[in-house]
Amino acid sequence: MDRFSISPNPVPTSPEQRAALTLDPRFGTVFTDHMVTLRWRAEDGWHDGRVEALAAIPFHPGNAAFHYGQQIFEGLKVFRGSDGDALLFRPRENARRMQRSAARLAMQCPPEDVFIEALEQLVLADAGWIPEGDGSLYLRPFIVADEVFLGMRAAARYLFCVIASPVGPYFSGGNRAIDVWVSETFSRAARGGTGAAKCGGNYAASLVAQVEAVERGCDQVVFLDAAESRWIEELGGMNIFFVMRDGEVITPPLGTILPGVTRDSVMTLASAAGHRVVQRRYSLEQWRSDAESGRLVETFVCGTAATIVPIGHVHHGAGRFAIATGACGPLTAKLRTDLQGIQRGRAADPHGWRHPL
Numbered sequence: 620m621d622r623f624s625i626s627p628n629p630v631p632t633s634p635e636q637r638a639a640l641t642l643d644p645r646f647g648t649v650f651t652d653h654m655v656t657l658r659w660r661a662e663d664g665w666h667d668g669r670v671e672a673l674a675a676i677p678f679h680p681g682n683a684a685f686h687y688g689q690q691i692f693e694g695l696k697v698f699r700g701s702d703g704d705a706l707l708f709r710p711r712e713n714a715r716r717m718q719r720s721a722a723r724l725a726m727q728c729p730p731e732d733v734f735i736e737a738l739e740q741l742v743l744a745d746a747g748w749i750p751e752g753d754g755s756l757y758l759r760p761f762i763v764a765d766e767v768f769l770g771m772r773a774a775a776r777y778l779f780c781v782i783a784s785p786v787g788p789y790f791s792g793g794n795r796a797i798d799v800w801v802s803e804t805f806s807r808a809a810r811g812g813t814g815a816a817k818c819g820g821n822y823a824a825s826l827v828a829q830v831e832a833v834e835r836g837c838d839q840v841v842f843l844d845a846a847e848s849r850w851i852e853e854l855g856g857m858n859i860f861f862v863m864r865d866g867e868v869i870t871p872p873l874g875t876i877l878p879g880v881t882r883d884s885v886m887t888l889a890s891a892a893g894h895r896v897v898q899r900r901y902s903l904e905q906w907r908s909d910a911e912s913g914r915l916v917e918t919f920v921c922g923t924a925a926t927i928v929p930i931g932h933v934h935h936g937a938g939r940f941a942i943a944t945g946a947c948g949p950l951t952a953k954l955r956t957d958l959q960g961i962q963r964g965r966a967a968d969p970h971g972w973r974h975p976l
């Protein structure tokens with residue numbers, strides 16, 4: 620069964636324009652020629668799947684998504700393998716996480732196989748946009764309510780859409796160590812909230828603290844738990860890992876944080892490299908004293924967009940401390956190389972993470 624009708628963009632970007640646009644794009648600012656759309660309503664489930672020219676989508680101003688925030692999204696990357704093929708990274712994990720996000724926000728989500736087919740169709744239509752070299756094609760599936768009403772109930776119609784953006788590094792300046800600001804005023808999520816869902820509201824709620832971080836010359840904000848304002852949770856858009864001198868690797872436990880696909884991959888890779896990986900609470904106070912005593916030797920953040928990036932300095936209300944020399948540590952560098960080796964088809968794939976097209 621053909622689930623998606625395909626209407627190629629009648630005015631595709633020329634290869635010359637595409638080359639110029641993908642040379643050094645600022646993250647998330649350039650988009651490919653096509654998008655996927657698929658609609659849901661109770662009477663006929665997911666229907667009207669299309670691959671079509673990227674274009675604005677008209678919405679009635681009374682659409683519930685504008686008012687009550689029923690919106691969820693995903694992010695994953697496609698890499699160009701050494702023989703030119705397109706390699707998606709763990710797309711089924713994104714499909715499953717989107718199902719969980721949808722359940723949390725009382726929304727509908729396409730079944731896993733339909734989600735995967737949507738990604739594959741878009742990548743086939745826009746294969747020429749997968750950057751060579753260090754870049755990748757970032758896929759952004761999202762779902763929004765698509766019903767006109769004002770009132771407190773789950774919408775009865777949804778739009779699933781996938782767009783694609785050729786990207787380079789998330790942080791300007793490439794793979795440098797970043798500085799972070801620990802917010803002790805704002806928290807990202809509380810027990811029973813939406814912290815584990817990938818919904819726009821979580822990111823919107825983090826922005827005021829991100830503004831504070833930028834005002835202090837930092838790249839990102841680190842959130843503490845909502846109950847005690849003590850335990851490190853995650854950054855505005857990525858998970859966090861702490862590396863101890865004895866080789867132990869600590870990352871905050873799941874619950875109120877985003878269950879990152881890169882986070883999960885890093886835990887597997889660090890274990891495979893012989894490290895004891897533990898998911899447990901770790902406080903700001905411990906972080907500072909371990910960094911100052913030398914017990915902590917590295918801290919890095921990870922996410923699909925960010926990949927794996929070291930933290931150099933930590934700024935907080937009472938001052939600032941450095942993570943070792945402030946440069947990228949050896950485990951951070953190794954995990955990044957290992958992850959990218961698998962993603963780009965340069966290394967064996969013992970966990971079956973690559974999804975070639």
Ligand code: COI
Nearest residue numbers: 694695856922923924925
């Ligand atoms: C991702 O890593 O895919 C995200 O959605 C995070 C965002 C900061 C771009």
